[in-house]
Amino acid sequence: xxxxxxxxxxxxxxxxxxxxxxxxxxxxxxxxxxxxxxxxxxxxxxxxxxxxxxxxxxxxxxxxxxxxxxxxxxxxxxxxxxxxxxxxxxxxxxxxxxxxxxxxxxxxxxxxxxxxxxxxxxxxxxxxxxxxxxxxxxxxxxxxxxxxxxxxxxxxxxxxxxxxxxxxxxxxxxxxxxxxxxxxxxxxxxxxxxxxxxxxxxxxxxxxxxxxxxxxxxxxxxxxxxxxxxxxxxxxxxxxxxxxxxxxxxxxxxxxxxxxxxxxxxxxxxxxxxxxxxxxxxxxxxxxxxxxxxxxxxxxxxxxxxxxxxxxxxxxxxxxx
Ligand SMILES: Cc1cc2nc3c(=O)[nH]c(=O)nc-3n(C[C@H](O)[C@H](O)[C@H](O)COP(=O)(O)O)c2cc1C
Numbered sequence: 205x206x207x208x209x210x211x212x213x214x215x216x217x218x219x220x221x222x223x224x225x226x227x228x229x230x231x232x233x234x235x236x237x238x239x240x241x242x243x244x245x246x247x248x249x250x251x252x253x254x255x256x257x258x259x260x261x262x263x264x265x266x267x268x269x270x271x272x273x274x275x276x277x278x279x280x281x282x283x284x285x286x287x288x289x290x291x292x293x294x295x296x297x298x299x300x301x302x303x304x305x306x307x308x309x310x311x312x313x314x315x316x317x318x319x320x321x322x323x324x325x326x327x328x329x330x331x332x333x334x335x336x337x338x339x340x341x342x343x344x345x346x347x348x349x350x351x352x353x354x355x356x357x358x359x360x361x362x363x364x365x366x367x368x369x370x371x372x373x374x375x376x377x378x379x380x381x382x383x384x385x386x387x388x389x390x391x392x393x394x395x396x397x398x399x400x401x402x403x404x405x406x407x408x409x410x411x412x413x414x415x416x417x418x419x420x421x422x423x424x425x426x427x428x429x430x431x432x433x434x435x436x437x438x439x440x441x442x443x444x445x446x447x448x449x450x451x452x453x454x455x456x457x458x459x460x461x462x463x464x465x466x467x468x469x470x471x472x473x474x475x476x477x478x479x480x481x482x483x484x485x486x487x488x489x490x491x492x493x494x495x496x497x498x499x500x501x502x503x504x505x506x507x508x509x510x511x512x513x514x515x516x517x518x519x520x521x522x523x524x525x
Contacts, residue, residue, distance in 0.1 A: 211236030437489030
């Protein structure tokens with residue numbers, strides 16, 4: 205059974221972005237669910253063996269904290285043996301196991317994983333039944349529409365198989381794999397999925413404001429919304445959405461608040477091993493829209509370590525209003 209969610213707004217899994225520090229921040233601002241970056245089932249199996257030999261657990265590899273709960277772990281990869289092993293390894297640590305069938309990146313689709321699976325109904329059915337039979341925790345699914353424009357209704361068949369096999373919730377990012385991130389997310393497809401489904405549907409795609417979140421809920425009747433890029437460098441969005449849904453208004457945050465919030469993010473990263481390149485990427489996102497932001501980002505990109513980055517951001521904080 206799915207856990208209870210404190211909000212209808214979820215943070216999307218984003219490789220290199222939704223690290224445990226950002227997830228914790230979004231959680232503090234009221235995200236109902238956070239999801240780890242997607243992780244290969246093969247890496248999980250290989251790492252676990254190595255970690256076990258050193259009396260450690262998979263938590264060293266997929267980092268998280270208790271304060272993130274309910275917490276979902278996202279897996280990718282279609283080898284059924286590795287899938288069973290990988291799911292069993294992560295199960296004790298997470299509340300939900302999410303399966304990725306949306307990633308459009310060629311290095312993922314070429315290994316018959318991510319979005320490529322949408323056109324493989326037989327294999328997909330086996331993947332779902334393997335997952336459901338391997339673990340007792342709820343299994344959820346994240347999909348795109350289809351692969352090409354001609355196959356943009358594949359999601360309906362996949363959703364039906366998922367429901368029949370016991371998947372408990374589906375997130376739809378209504379673009380095709382070939383679309384990547386171009387064009388607009390077709391929210392009508394979320395509505396159509398909701399109409400044929402008996403399990404909760406999470407709508408995803410192009411939400412950047414509280415108004416967008418409410419509009420998606422109103423237009424599609426989805427149960428929850430999931431936010432990716434709109435929450436980058438902007439963890440406030442969850443509080444704003446929750447307030448807007450409840451009261452019709454919300455707090456606005458200044459650029460100074462955003463920079464302050466970057467320092468909070470930085471403070472949280474100290475508890476985890478996060479690549480410096482990723483932290484730099486986060487710093488850039490927290491400066492999005494700030495006056496003189498492109499110059500600031502040029503400086504950020506040249507920083508070589510945390511203390512250089514910290515100095516650049518502190519200097520920016522002194523001049524920002
Ligand atoms: C940098 C980046 C990394 C992403 N990584 C993942 C991932 O690991 N797993 C996944 O299911 N989706 C991933 N996505 C897709 C998002 O979860 C989401 O479906 C997509 O960005 C659309 O939502 P948005 O318009 O709110 O950003 C990623 C997106 C971005 C921009």
